[in-house]
Amino acid sequence: MRSRWGTVLLGAATVVAVLGGCAAAPAAPPSPSPPVSSAPAPSPSPSASLSLEEDAQQRLEAMSVRQKLATMLMLHYPGTDAEDLAGFMRTTGAGASS
Numbered sequence: 001m002r003s004r005w006g007t008v009l010l011g012a013a014t015v016v017a018v019l020g021g022c023a024a025a026p027a028a029p030p031s032p033s034p035p036v037s038s039a040p041a042p043s044p045s046p047s048a049s050l051s052l053e054e055d056a057q058q059r060l061e062a063m064s065v066r067q068k069l070a071t072m073l074m075l076h077y078p079g080t081d082a083e084d085l086a087g088f089m090r091t092t093g094a095g096a097s098s
Helices: 002-021 052-062 065-070 081-090
Strands: none
Touching: none
8 A cells, every 4th residue: 555655645746846847937127218219210111292003104214224224124033141142142133233
């Protein structure tokens, strides 16, 4: 009878130890929030004097044919090496501002 109670107690102690290790760590105090700026954020919207269509038309007229075509491409280059990617961009002309 004694060995059975010893086994039960050992099992219970093991469960308590395992569950105690799973307890969540105390939460860290919240970090202070960044200060709020009173200046308004710049608006990406077209000027109030132009409609959306007029603004789009002006932007398209200012673009070269190459720039218009570049907006329709999604190029892929395998890898994440910055120098290799820069070389790819130079050879394809992707991202060129002219």
